[in-house]
Amino acid sequence: xxxxxYTRRLVLTAALALVVxxxxxxxxxxxxxxxxxxDPTRELYVDYNAAxxxxxxxxxxxDVKFNQSHGGSGKQARTVIxxxxxxxxxxxxxxxxDAIATLGKLLPLNWQSRLPHNSSPYTSTxxxxxxxxxxxxxxxxxxxxxxxxxVITPNPKTSGGARWNYLAAWAWAxxxxxxxxxxxEDFVRRLYKNVPVLxxxxxxxxxxxxxxxxxxxxxxxxxxxxxxIRELGxxxxxxxxxxxxxxxxxxxxxxxxxxxxxGTRDVAQAYLEYLYSKEGQDIVARNYxxxxxxxxxxxxxxxxxxxxxxxxxxxxxxxxxxxxHFAAGGVFERIYAP
Amino acid sequence: MQPRLICLAIAVLCAWCGVVHADxxxxxxxxxxxxxxxxxxxxxxxxxxxxxxxxxxxxxxAPVVKASTxxxxxxxxxxxxxxxxxxxxxxxxxFLVEDAGLGGVDTWQLTRVRPIIEGTLYNFVDFRFTxxxxxxxxxxQDAYLTARFSPALRLTAGxxxxxxxxxxxxxxxxxxxxxxxxxxxxxxxxxxGLNFEGDLFGGKLNYALAYANGVxxxxxxxxxxxxxxxxxxxWIARLFTQPFADADSFALRGLGFGIAGSYLKQxxxxxxxxxxxxxxxxxxxxFRYRSGATPTIADGERLRYSPQFYYYVGSCGLLGEYVQVSxxxxxxxxxxxxRATINTNAWQLAAAWFVTGExxxxxxxxxxxxxxxxxxxxxxxxxxxxxxxxxxxxAFAGGGASFADPTVSASKAASLEIGINWYLNQNxxxxxxxxxxxxxxxxxxxxxxxxxxxxxxxxxxx
Numbered sequence: 065x066x067x068x069x070y071t072r073r074l075v076l077t078a079a080l081a082l083v084v085x086x087x088x089x090x091x092x093x094x095x096x097x098x099x100x101x102x103d104p105t106r107e108l109y110v111d112y113n114a115a116x117x118x119x120x121x122x123x124x125x126x127d128v129k130f131n132q133s134h135g136g137s138g139k140q141a142r143t144v145i146x147x148x149x150x151x152x153x154x155x156x157x158x159x160x161x162d163a164i165a166t167l168g169k170l171l172p173l174n175w176q177s178r179l180p181h182n183s184s185p186y187t188s189t190x191x192x193x194x195x196x197x198x199x200x201x202x203x204x205x206x207x208x209x210x211x212x213x214x215v216i217t218p219n220p221k222t223s224g225g226a227r228w229n230y231l232a233a234w235a236w237a238x239x240x241x242x243x244x245x246x247x248x249e250d251f252v253r254r255l256y257k258n259v260p261v262l263x264x265x266x267x268x269x270x271x272x273x274x275x276x277x278x279x280x281x282x283x284x285x286x287x288x289x290x291x292x293i294r295e296l297g298x299x300x301x302x303x304x305x306x307x308x309x310x311x312x313x314x315x316x317x318x319x320x321x322x323x324x325x326x327g328t329r330d331v332a333q334a335y336l337e338y339l340y341s342k343e344g345q346d347i348v349a350r351n352y353x354x355x356x357x358x359x360x361x362x363x364x365x366x367x368x369x370x371x372x373x374x375x376x377x378x379x380x381x382x383x384x385x386x387x388x389h390f391a392a393g394g395v396f397e398r399i400y401a402p
Numbered sequence: 403m404q405p406r407l408i409c410l411a412i413a414v415l416c417a418w419c420g421v422v423h424a425d426x427x428x429x430x431x432x433x434x435x436x437x438x439x440x441x442x443x444x445x446x447x448x449x450x451x452x453x454x455x456x457x458x459x460x461x462x463x464a465p466v467v468k469a470s471t472x473x474x475x476x477x478x479x480x481x482x483x484x485x486x487x488x489x490x491x492x493x494x495x496x497f498l499v500e501d502a503g504l505g506g507v508d509t510w511q512l513t514r515v516r517p518i519i520e521g522t523l524y525n526f527v528d529f530r531f532t533x534x535x536x537x538x539x540x541x542x543q544d545a546y547l548t549a550r551f552s553p554a555l556r557l558t559a560g561x562x563x564x565x566x567x568x569x570x571x572x573x574x575x576x577x578x579x580x581x582x583x584x585x586x587x588x589x590x591x592x593x594x595g596l597n598f599e600g601d602l603f604g605g606k607l608n609y610a611l612a613y614a615n616g617v618x619x620x621x622x623x624x625x626x627x628x629x630x631x632x633x634x635x636x637w638i639a640r641l642f643t644q645p646f647a648d649a650d651s652f653a654l655r656g657l658g659f660g661i662a663g664s665y666l667k668q669x670x671x672x673x674x675x676x677x678x679x680x681x682x683x684x685x686x687x688x689f690r691y692r693s694g695a696t697p698t699i700a701d702g703e704r705l706r707y708s709p710q711f712y713y714y715v716g717s718c719g720l721l722g723e724y725v726q727v728s729x730x731x732x733x734x735x736x737x738x739x740x741r742a743t744i745n746t747n748a749w750q751l752a753a754a755w756f757v758t759g760e761x762x763x764x765x766x767x768x769x770x771x772x773x774x775x776x777x778x779x780x781x782x783x784x785x786x787x788x789x790x791x792x793x794x795x796x797a798f799a800g801g802g803a804s805f806a807d808p809t810v811s812a813s814k815a816a817s818l819e820i821g822i823n824w825y826l827n828q829n830x831x832x833x834x835x836x837x838x839x840x841x842x843x844x845x846x847x848x849x850x851x852x853x854x855x856x857x858x859x860x861x862x863x864x
Contacts, residue, residue: 135459143463147478214441260445263452278444 095331096129100150102137102224102314103265104288108351109154115347116338120331128331136265137224144168144319151323151332154316156224156266158182159382161317170321184313185339186353189373190225190232192304193273193282193289200280204306205236208281209254216272216279218263220390224314225266227390229283232310234389235374239308253399262402274301285312286368287352303369311373471828473518473864482525488518488864490575492536495858496684502841502853504686512536513859514574516543526550541624543592554600561623562597564590565610565640566662568710568723569750576765578783579821580835580857581683584748584791588678588706588725590614590664592622593636606647608660612638616666619678619706619727619746631674636666642710656714658764663707670699677731680791682815682839684855689793689811689844692733698805701741702730712764717755719762724749735803744797744805750789757782760825773826781825785835790816798843812844833859 099109113130120128133140133148137156144150145168155161158176161183165173176183194202200213208215218226230252237243237251261278263269266285273282274292281304284292289303316336323329338344345355349364379385389395466477473488492514498506513536520530532544546560563571567589569582595614602609616636617623642660649655670676675697679690691698710723726747733740754762758781760770769781791814798808819837826832835857844850 146463260441261448261452264456268452268455272448276444276448278441278448 094127094129095326095328096131097151097328097332097335098131098133098149099152099154099335100133100140100144100148101154102140102156103134103218103267104225104270104285104291105154105314106132106134106267107291108287108348108353111351112339112344112347115343116335119338119343120334124331126331128335134265134267136218136222136226136268138220138227139222139264144170149322149326150319151326151328152316152318152336154314154336156312156314157227157382158313158315158376159227159386160224161315162382164317164319170319171317172320175317176315178318179316179336180340181356182313183315183317183336184356185316185336185344186314186348186355188286188312188314188353189309189371190229190283190306190312191286191289191309191369192306193284193292193301194280194304196298196300196302198302198304202281202304205233205251205255205308206240208233209251209258213258213281214260214279215255215258215281215283216261216263216269217259217283218265218269220396222264223266223269225269225285225288225312226262227385228285228310228312230389230396231376231379231385232306232308232374233283235310235378236306236308249395249399252395256400286354290352290367305369305371308372308374311375313376471864483521483523485519485521488520489862490514490516490518491862492574493860494580495856497856497858498684498686499854499856500852501686502688502839502851503845504682504688504850504853506684506686516574518544541622542628543622552600553605554602556599558597558599559595561592561594561628564593564614564617564636564638564664565597565599565612566590566638566664566706566708567725568660568662568708568712568721569752572764575861575863576767578752578754578785578823579683579787579819580833580859581685583683583750583752583787583789584680584815584817585708585723585725585750585789587620587680587791588727588746588748589620589708590617590622590636590638590706591620592624593617593638594623594628594630595635604648606645607641607643610638610640612636614638616668618676618700619729620680621678626674631676632668634667636664638662638664653715656719656763657711658713659709659711661707661709664705666704667702668704669701672697672699676700677729680793680815682853682855683817683819683835683837684853684857686853688815688839688841688850689791689806689813691731691797691806691811692804696733696735698731698733700729701732702743704729714762714764717757717759717762719754719764720751721754721764722749722751731797731805733803733805737803740800740803740805742796742805745794746791748789748791750787752785752787752789754783754785757784767825769825769827772828773830780827783823783825785821785823786819788816788818790814808843809846810844812841812850814842816840829862829864831859831861831863833857833861 101109109132117128120126137160140155141160141163144153144164153161161175165171165175192202217229220226220230233252233255234248237248261272263272266288269282270288270292273279274296292301318332318336323332345357345360349355349360354368355361376382376385463479468475473486475484475486477484494513495510497508515535516532518532522528528548530544530546534541534543544561546558546562548556548558550556567586569586570589570591593614595612597610597612599610614636615623615630640660640662642658644658646654646657668676677691677698677700679687681687705728708723708725712721726745729744731742731744756762758770760767760781771778771780773780793813797806798804798813817837817839819835821833821835824832837855839853841850
């Protein structure tokens with residue numbers, strides 16, 4: 065081989081040798097995951113992340129650090145689409161992760177089939193949180209539209225929980241005698257007339273109701289309501305279980321393009337899979353989410369009231385529900401004017 | 403009791419009850435209204451909180467747009483990604499009081515017209531793209547990416563300034579004279595390749611090692627069409643230190659010195675000899691190798707080295723460098739092929755003084771005031787330099803078979819120049835230089851006459 069060709073190969077090899085090991089060196093010791101989640105899961109992921117870090121260290125010897133981002137589910141999805149480098153998303157509803165897949169093209173369209181239970185390792189539902197003693201006598205959805213009742217619920221444009229709230233109200237209205245799309249629309253219109261403040265996310269609404277003392281009833285994630293009672297005490301607030309609610313299935317997914325770029329694909333996948341493990345499900349239940357695992361569910365059965373639940377399938381799936389109710393020009397924009 | 407009295411009593415009693423009841427109702431209503439007002443206030447306060455929170459979140463994610471004397475920039479909220487737009491326009495005038503018989507003409511010209519696009523991606527890769535529309539041409543001066551692995555290691559790929567000449571490495575925006583000095587005529591300008599560079603010991607030592615196509619002395623790769631002409635490549639290395647950069651002594655902090663070298667083996671052709679020509683500050687060519695049917699060509703090793711230094715203290719600055727190039731050449735005539743090693747060396751010593759008290763530095767300047775007619779004058783700087791370039795006599799030996807024609811090309815040029823620079827503000831500068839160049843040889847009868855000239859520049863840079 066001539067001198068100049070040898071020299072050229074030597075230089076290029078040296079350049080590659082300098083560049084290639086750099087990411088590998090860091091990956092061997094510590095990895096950081098960014099989990100972009102919806103609003104009320106802060107306490108859940110504090111507990112869960114600690115448990116997973118311990119599990120992963122024991123299994124692989126690698127340290128895992130976590131960065132958490134919380135906010136309204138829809139808002140969080142848009143932030144990821146706009147470039148927030150989430151390794152995983154754990155959002156309130158499938159439509160928000162669908163948006164990341166279709167608009168952000170950051171994960172495949174079939175993401176929901178990659179983990180059990182349509183990628184929802186836990187469920188929840190919507191209940192009412194009222195002042196202790198229930199001074200306004202709120203029993204069911206119909207009471208929310210009475211004059212003088214102030215209802216706290218977040219903005220469905222930004223909050224996943226708000227969309228579950230809205231759909232639960234719609235489903236109840238449909239079930240009433242003479243129920244129709246028109247009567248349901250009229251019902252939610254009257255409901256939102258009684259909403260003085262629209263927070264961007266579920267946690268914000270809890271703050272409005274519990275700490276700012278605004279409103280007579282909070283439409284809350286079940287886990288938020290149970291957490292509020294634990295934090296504030298049962299002498300301040302109480303839960304009212306409506307006759308009908310909705311099965312909320314918050315999904316989780318690896319954001320493939322980001323995880324591959326960061327070199328965190330394997331640990332991100334394991335992070336989500338661990339949610340389905342016995343320990344993961346136990347942590348989920350301890351934080352007031354309804355676990356999927358039958359054994360863990362039985363262990364915590366007393367914590368969760370039994371009630372009739374509709375599902376998103378009753379609305380034709382999230383794509384249809386999003387298009388009909390929450391997209392630009394949808395029902396919510398028709399019935400609500402700030 | 404009479405019925406009338408009884409009726410009156412009853413009427414009075416009913417009226418009294420009505421008044422009492424009305425008071426109670428008013429009080430209850432007032433209380434309710436008060437509670438409603440309190441609720442409204444709480445709601446308004448909460449709405450304001452949400453509004454502030456939303457605005458804060460939006461601001462945190464919002465891109466940052468800046469416009470300043472340093473140019474225009476667009477930056478992501480976290481600063482990891484940014485694009486900066488800068489520019490440089492130099493409108494020059496060249497006036498020869500005596501042209502030394504070299505035939506130069508007085509002219510105005512746009513020497514540099516450069517939009518500069520540079521930026522950073524992921525806070526890891528820097529990039530720069532600089533087209534130049536000056537002198538009636540379109541040239542890509544810079545087009546490179548730099549990956550910053552650490553302060554000690556940066557890898558640049560693309561077209562960039564070779565890490566060799568000290569004055570060449572000074573930005574065109576910052577140079578103190580209209581034309582660069584003779585040593586820069588021997589140093590490579592822009593080349594295409596890879597450059598490994600870094601700062602060690604807290605930034606006190608800078609090293610660079612480049613592997614590039616190779617360019618002729620003073621030249622850039624666009625002269626060769628931005629491609630290499632053969633498989634051989636130029637190795638360029640440089641070490642430069644500022645050993646007292648963080649010293650307590652103010653007097654020593656501005657001292658920097660180093661050495662650069664380059665090595666290349668190359669063979670030119672009649673169509674592309676790969677040898678330089680040398681010009682004076684007003685761009686008059688005073689030396690070239692023989693061309694035509696039997697040109698002198700580069701044929702073998704070219705070794706350059708350059709010790710260099712600068713020293714800045716307060717308002718004064720001194721820059722000096724020496725460059726030597728040893729070039730193996732050949733020329734084939736009817737008498738046969740002659741080969742030799744031609745040594746060309748050049749050196750300069752340039753001094754600058756901000757009369758108005760600004761700090762002299764290698765990079766950049768900051769006038770203490772801006773020019774406002776009748777109020778303030780900006781910054782004034784006096785400059786002076788001596789520089790010379792000497793081609794050894796081997797180039798001229800051999801009569802008709804010589805590598806350079808002594809009746810046309812001078813063997814030495816030495817120039818003394820003085821100048822004044824007026825910085826109207828950070829972005830506008832006016833320069834005026836006067837110089838005299840003396841030659842050894844260059845005509846059939848002996849030394850060429852002196853060249854005397856004025857150079858002026860109007861510069862806009864940001």
